[in-house]
Amino acid sequence: MPNIVSFKFNPTELKLNKFIDFYGYCTQWNQNIYVYGKNEAQKVHRLSELLSFILFSHDHECLIVIEGSGINETRDYISKHLSGVQTA
Template sequence: MNTIVSFKISYKNCVLAKLIDFYSYCDKKGLNLYISYRNKSKKITQLSEMLATLLTNYKQDFLIIIEGKNPESALKYLAFSGTTGKKFKILFPSYIYI
């Protein structure tokens, strides 16, 4: 059974190095990653796509959507991994089971 997890990231709290690490984690686990901004959702299939999306839409909050088996692990990884010293604040996490 696939699960969808979504959460909002504030641009003020965005740590690029941590998001790069997060993408690698999702890719390794076989999770589908989407970024939603300006009422558009984009499936992220390469790291360069994610970076281009984040950098060209700077100063906006993003909705990150993760789909697959056990996407909660990716959410926990992002929130609690020690990639940087700055704490990563995740806003409004929600879960949908398919």
């Protein structure tokens, strides 16, 4: 079973507090978070990196990939708490 989930989102349509909660959820599982935009890709090591990417991304569509254990639970968390995203 793959230990990866990804979703697309428009940075201007999501609330930062949802991403702060999401980051905390992923760190509880010790999951790796990767963010991809049209001109940028990076592994997220700190909450500030995730928020900077979201705040300063000028892309209309970005991709987040989460890797690690607890992926099924993370997929459920995304569908319940992050409305406006598309699971890729």
